[in-house]
Structure formats: structure tokens, C-alpha cells
Amino acid sequence: ALRHMTALVLSEFFRAPGNRQRFDTVGTFLGDMRQPRAVSDVLRFLKDHRSDLQTRLCAIVPESLQAHLGLHDESWVQRITNPEGRLAIAESEVSDDYQKVERFEEEARNERRYQEADWARRRAETIVGEDVVSFLSRKAVIPKYGFPVDVVELDLQRSRSNRGQESSDVSLQRDLSIAVAEFAPGSKLVANKKLWTSYGLKRVAEREWRWRRYLKCSRHGTFVSWKLEDRPPQDRCCDAARCNVYVDPIFGFITDRKPPEDPTCRPARVYTTRPYFLESRGNPESVDMGGIAELRKAAPGELVVLCEGRKGQGFLICPTCGAGVQDEREHRTPLGRRCNGRPERVALGHEFVTDVLRVRFHHAPLSMDAHDGLLWVGYSLAYALLHGAQEILEVPLQDLGVTVRNTPGNDLPEIILFDDVPGGAGLVARLEQPSIFRRCLERARDRVDGSCGCAPNTSCYGCLRSYSNQFAHPQLRRGPALTYLRNALARWST
Structure with missing residues (x-):
């Protein structure tokens, strides 16, 4: 909803006298x-x-959301323009990208590395000439069909060159909960018939990643x-x-300056993620x-998706340049300059809020060997419930998730x-009815x-x-889950 509000006010901003020329490129929009x-x-x-904008916004925003979005106390202005908002972050990121490249060009010319300077x-x-609508939608400032909420991109360092022809039509973006694995340093992706490799996490001047222990x-x-x-x-x-420590790569990821390769096969997925409540x-x-x-009704809950590498x-x-390296020896920034920063070993994680439904069964399993353990019986039961919920709710499996808490x-x-x-969609809330x-x-x-044909102990x-x-x-076993569910349904009292 906030992105739709931003789109409306920006459209009015661009229509205003004296602002129409700013609806052209990133350079004209930023001014400097x-x-x-x-x-x-x-x-x-x-x-x-x-006043006029607030009236228009109230006409398009559902009444149930107006107070939450600040349309009753005029705080909506701050929501759109605050320093940690999407618009301000997009402005900081693109300005920082431009200044880094500008400094790189100056250094390259001074050292007579004219090809790199070019x-x-x-x-x-x-960077300066990108269409402003493309820029705003790519940075998730305004809506784009199918976009998730916490979207980041793998910056391909596009330029108007031979490489630019390969990358100009490519936009690699993911929800952060997916990107922490698919865009993690070393991950490879095929797009526009080319193989792109993530080099590291993107840094933005005077801003910091979220660090958590x-x-x-x-x-x-x-x-x-x-x-x-x-x-x-x-x-x-x-x-x-x-x-351990994890970093939330809120500014996205970046490749190095090397041209993409020709793929010989579909690259394997190297990393996976795991959710924690x-x-x-x-x-x-x-x-x-x-x-x-006992079921705790659906309510907003905080989760973290963690990718811990191989x-x-x-x-x-x-932490200085964002490069993902193999060892602690000297390395180069995504632009190819030497960096004296000292790499730190971290996981990649992303916290988000969504609707959660908490289920606690009253009875322990009747019998259990040492291989099972309560934790892994719980996981087996959890994934069985996930598939059951997906069938009952008639939604794609990727729209639901499950984890367990000790x-x-x-x-x-x-x-x-x-x-x-992120934010929830009201899906798990439909399971609150006993029937x-x-x-x-x-x-x-x-x-x-x-x-399915597999043995009960696997x-x-x-x-x-x-x-x-x-x-x-290795620990998921359908047999204990089947036994527990049969016993639970037999105990069910109406």
C-alpha cells in the first residue's frame, strides 16, 4: 500500500510546473x-x-489501512520521505554507485589505465541515463507486478558497452529471503543466455548492513x-x-567487472536457507x-531466514567493500581496486514479519527410539502439516512455510x-477453525x-x-509422523 501511495504522490510531483523535465532519467530526477x-x-x-494529496490518498487506500499508514495524523509524509524509507535508500544507493565509478575513472586515467577508465x-x-520509472520500480519504490515486499537486486554493473548489450535487458531481483541464498557470493545464475556470478554484498556510503548475533x-x-x-x-x-553473526544484506548483491560467461549447463544451487521463529x-x-x-491464533510474528554457506x-x-572471498589474503573490490579490509566470517540472514499460526500438541509420541528424538519427530510432523495445509487451502506450497520451536x-x-x-496474506489464519x-x-x-513408496523409517x-x-x-521419517497423526485423530473429541 505504501508503494502505491508513493506512486501517486510522485506522479503529482512530476506533473507539477517546473518538475516535468525531472520525469526523464535518474540524473534529472536526482538533480545532482x-x-x-x-x-x-x-x-x-x-x-x-x-491537504489535496491526502484527500486523493484516502480515496484509494482502504479505510482499514488509513490509520496504520498515517493518513489520519498526516504522518504519511514522513513514511514516504523518511531517511530509512525506500525512496531515500534508492537515492543514496544510486548516488553512491555514481561517485564510486567516478572516483574509479579518475584513478584509472591518472594511472593511464585508459580501457578501465573508458x-x-x-x-x-x-547510471545517470536510466529511465526514472525503471529505476523507481527496480528499487521497489513504486509497485511493479509480482514484486515481493523486501526486494533486492544482483547489480550487474551495467554499462553502455559490449557487456552492456548483454546486461542492459537483464534485471536480476529476488525477495531478500530468497536472495540470501540465490545471490550469495559465489552463486551463479543464467540470464539472457549468459552466466552471471555474484561477487559480494553491495555497500552504500554512510549506511550500514544490519548485523545480529x-x-x-x-x-x-x-x-x-x-x-x-x-x-x-x-x-x-x-x-x-x-x-555466530549474520548480516542482513539490505542493499543487495553485486557482480565484479568481469564479463559474463557462456553457460555450458544449468548451474547447481549451491546454498539453501532455513527459517527460524x-x-x-x-x-x-x-x-x-x-x-x-492448542492453537495460537494467527498473529504477526518475526522470523529470520538464514543461509550459513557450505x-x-x-x-x-x-565489511569495507562487501566482497565475498575464499581466504583472508588481499582481495579486490567489486570495481577491481585493491582493498585492505579484513574479511569476517558471517552468515547471511533476513528478518521479516508475517502471519504465524502456532500449534502445540498435548501428547508426546507413544514410542520413540533414540534415532528419532522429539525435535526430529516434530520436524517430520511439521512438514506433514505443511503439505496438509497446502492441500486444504489450495495454494502453492511456496506461499506457506513451517518451522519448529523447542x-x-x-x-x-x-x-x-x-x-x-512478508507482511502475511491471511492464509494460515484460515486454519483456525477446528473443522x-x-x-x-x-x-x-x-x-x-x-x-509414495518409501519405507517408514525414511x-x-x-x-x-x-x-x-x-x-x-537425513532425519525426516514418515513412519513416526503417520503413527502420531493416526493416534491424534483417534483422540479428537468434538
Whole structure:
């Protein structure tokens, strides 16, 4: 909704006398690439025409959202133009890109590296000359059909050259929860019949990535995160808990200046992600489900999607230039200059808020061997429920997600079903009705009834496995999930 509001006010800004020439390129919109004034000019325009614009916005924004978006107290102006908003970040990013290339061109000419200087000149012209609507939609300032909320791009360092012909029509963008794996340093993607390789995380002058510490236990499934400046939690569940750091690459990713390669085959996906539940906002009401489970009604909840690199070793990222490197020796920036920054080993993660539905079953499994463990029985049950929910709700599987959260004692982990869409889409809320939840359990039971053909002490892509849960493949077993669901449905009381 905020992007639609931004689109409306920008259209009025461009129509205003004296502003029509700014509806051309990035250069004309910003006014000055070194000291851009687009945001400040838009803010001045909004203040001068606040009343008329607010009336128009109220006509297109649903009444239920108006207070939340600041249309009742006029704070909508600040929402559109605040320094951490999409418009201000887009302005900062493109200005920083331009100034970096400008400095690179000057250095290259001074050192008589004329070919590199010529590339930098063309790159600067490309940045300045981009169509303003393309720029605003690419940066998710205004809507574009099919766009997710937290979108970032893999910057191909386009220029008006031979490489520009390969990249000018290519726009590689993903939701951040997907990009942390697909655009991670070293990842390869095919676009426009060329193979592009991510080089690192994009940096923006005077802005910083979000850094977080986290504690994760592979034995109990515990996950806690906190800001770098905050104190860590005092208690650890066991000695297996490990503390690490993740970076939220909110400015996107970038390639180096090397030309793309010709693909010989489809590149393999190197990295995967895993979701973790952080907390619910507020205190959602609980509902009894047939005496077998307690369900916390759908409410906004915070999750983090984490990519920990190969074998959980993370990535070596230079905090100075953003380059992803293989070792701590000297490296080069995405522009090819030497960098003296010291790489740090981090994971890549993205926090987001969406609708979550929390399910806690009352009974522990009747029998369980040491191989299962409550945590992995919980995961097997969770993925069975995910498939059951997908069938009942009749939505694509990628629109839903699931994870588990460890609970004390001998209980099964709490199962967290969520809309895999930032902000939520109201999907999991439909499972709050006992009759619908029971049907979900029945479909989950049918999913693991053995019709897929795999043995009870394992799993396959026909029952529990998917690309997104590769971390759990060795431990997912359809047999314990089937037994538990059969017993739960037998206990269900109306």
C-alpha cells in the first residue's frame, strides 16, 4: 500500500510546473548525482500540497489501512520521505554507485589505465541515463507486478558497452529471503543466455548492513538472536549451542567487472536457507483443537531466514567493500581496486514479519527410539502439516512455510506455520477453525501413509522432503509422523 501511495504522490510531483523535465532519467530526477535532492524536493512538494494529496490518498487506500499508514495524523509524509524509507535508500544507493565509478575513472586515467577508465565513464553514463520509472520500480519504490515486499537486486554493473548489450535487458531481483541464498557470493545464475556470478554484498556510503548475533543449538533446535550492542542470553540449553553473526544484506548483491560467461549447463544451487521463529507480537488468543492440541491464533510474528554457506561454515565477507572471498589474503573490490579490509566470517540472514499460526500438541509420541528424538519427530510432523495445509487451502506450497520451536520438558516442539510472504496474506489464519484444522490433519496423515513408496523409517520427495528442507532430509521419517497423526485423530473429541 505504501508503494502505491508513493506512486501517486510522485506522479503529482512530476506533473507539477517546473518538475516535468525531472520525469526523464535518474540524473534529472536526482538533480545532482553527488548531492542528490530528490527526496528533499519531494518532501517540500508534499508539505506544500499536503491537504489535496491526502484527500486523493484516502480515496484509494482502504479505510482499514488509513490509520496504520498515517493518513489520519498526516504522518504519511514522513513514511514516504523518511531517511530509512525506500525512496531515500534508492537515492543514496544510486548516488553512491555514481561517485564510486567516478572516483574509479579518475584513478584509472591518472594511472593511464585508459580501457578501465573508458568502462567507468560508460558505467557512469548508464547510471545517470536510466529511465526514472525503471529505476523507481527496480528499487521497489513504486509497485511493479509480482514484486515481493523486501526486494533486492544482483547489480550487474551495467554499462553502455559490449557487456552492456548483454546486461542492459537483464534485471536480476529476488525477495531478500530468497536472495540470501540465490545471490550469495559465489552463486551463479543464467540470464539472457549468459552466466552471471555474484561477487559480494553491495555497500552504500554512510549506511550500514544490519548485523545480529545468534545462538543456535543443533541438538535442541534452540534459536535466539540479538543486536551486537545488546547482552547475550545468560542461559544456554547445552554445550552444543554455538554463537555466530549474520548480516542482513539490505542493499543487495553485486557482480565484479568481469564479463559474463557462456553457460555450458544449468548451474547447481549451491546454498539453501532455513527459517527460524523469533517471537509473536502481542498475545494471540489460544483455541482448543479437539482436545489434542492448542492453537495460537494467527498473529504477526518475526522470523529470520538464514543461509550459513557450505556445511554451515558461513561466508568470508569484507565489511569495507562487501566482497565475498575464499581466504583472508588481499582481495579486490567489486570495481577491481585493491582493498585492505579484513574479511569476517558471517552468515547471511533476513528478518521479516508475517502471519504465524502456532500449534502445540498435548501428547508426546507413544514410542520413540533414540534415532528419532522429539525435535526430529516434530520436524517430520511439521512438514506433514505443511503439505496438509497446502492441500486444504489450495495454494502453492511456496506461499506457506513451517518451522519448529523447542519447548521445555518432554513435549513435542511447537510447530510454527506461517505465510511465506512478508507482511502475511491471511492464509494460515484460515486454519483456525477446528473443522478445517482437522481436515488439515487428515490430509497430513494421507501424505505420509506410504503411497509414495518409501519405507517408514525414511522419507522422500513424495511425502516430506523438498528442496527447502534439505537440512533435515537425513532425519525426516514418515513412519513416526503417520503413527502420531493416526493416534491424534483417534483422540479428537468434538
